[in-house]
Amino acid sequence: MAYFIDIAQATKENVSYRNTLWTGDHLQLVAMHLHAREETEIDNHSNGDILLSIVQGYGLLLIGDQKDRMTLKKSLTRHYSIIIPAGTYHKFINLGKVPLKFHLLYTSPRHPAGTIHERPKDAIEV
Numbered sequence: 001m002a003y004f005i006d007i008a009q010a011t012k013e014n015v016s017y018r019n020t021l022w023t024g025d026h027l028q029l030v031a032m033h034l035h036a037r038e039e040t041e042i043d044n045h046s047n048g049d050i051l052l053s054i055v056q057g058y059g060l061l062l063i064g065d066q067k068d069r070m071t072l073k074k075s076l077t078r079h080y081s082i083i084i085p086a087g088t089y090h091k092f093i094n095l096g097k098v099p100l101k102f103h104l105l106y107t108s109p110r111h112p113a114g115t116i117h118e119r120p121k122d123a124i125e126v
Contacts, residue, residue: 005029011055011103016116018123021103023113028106034059034094040120042067042091048108050084057100062091076100 003022007029010021014031017038022029034040034057044067052061054076061082064070067089074082076092084090086107094100117123 003029007053007103008055011101014101017119018111018115018117020111020113020115023109023111026108028104028109028111030104030106030111032092032100032102032104034092034100034120036094036097036099038100038120039093040091041123042070042089044087044089045084045106045108045110046087048106048110049086050090050107051081051105052084052102053081054078055101055103057094057098058096059100060093060095062093064089076102 005021011031014033017033019031020028021031056078059076061074061076062070063072063074063084065088070089070091076082092100
């Protein structure tokens with residue numbers, strides 16, 4: 001069934017670190033919220049690409065081909081979209097004083113449908 005959403009509004013309204021909004025067989029939509037100076041762990045999605053779009057705030061994206069070699073640093077601001085290819089290590093840091101809010105489209109679902117993590121420490125995957 002089709003899914004309709006005002007993604008910018010849903011992303012702005014999200015107050016959870018991670019909120020899995022929709023999960024299909026081949027695609028997943030997730031809203032993220034990083035508090036001021038909060039950051040994600042270094043991550044790598046080997047099974048699919050990611051499209052990320054910033055809705056609010058200012059941050060930094062670190063990207064690399066190895067976990068201990070994050071060679072690209074890119075400032076993130078509202079209206080930016082970034083494609084992160086499968087197998088690329090990445091980390092997000094909120095550099096601003098307001099929450100950094102963004103949403104992600106995973107080309108292969110990453111989290112169980114309906115997953116909500118309130119804080120980054122809740123999201124550490126076993």
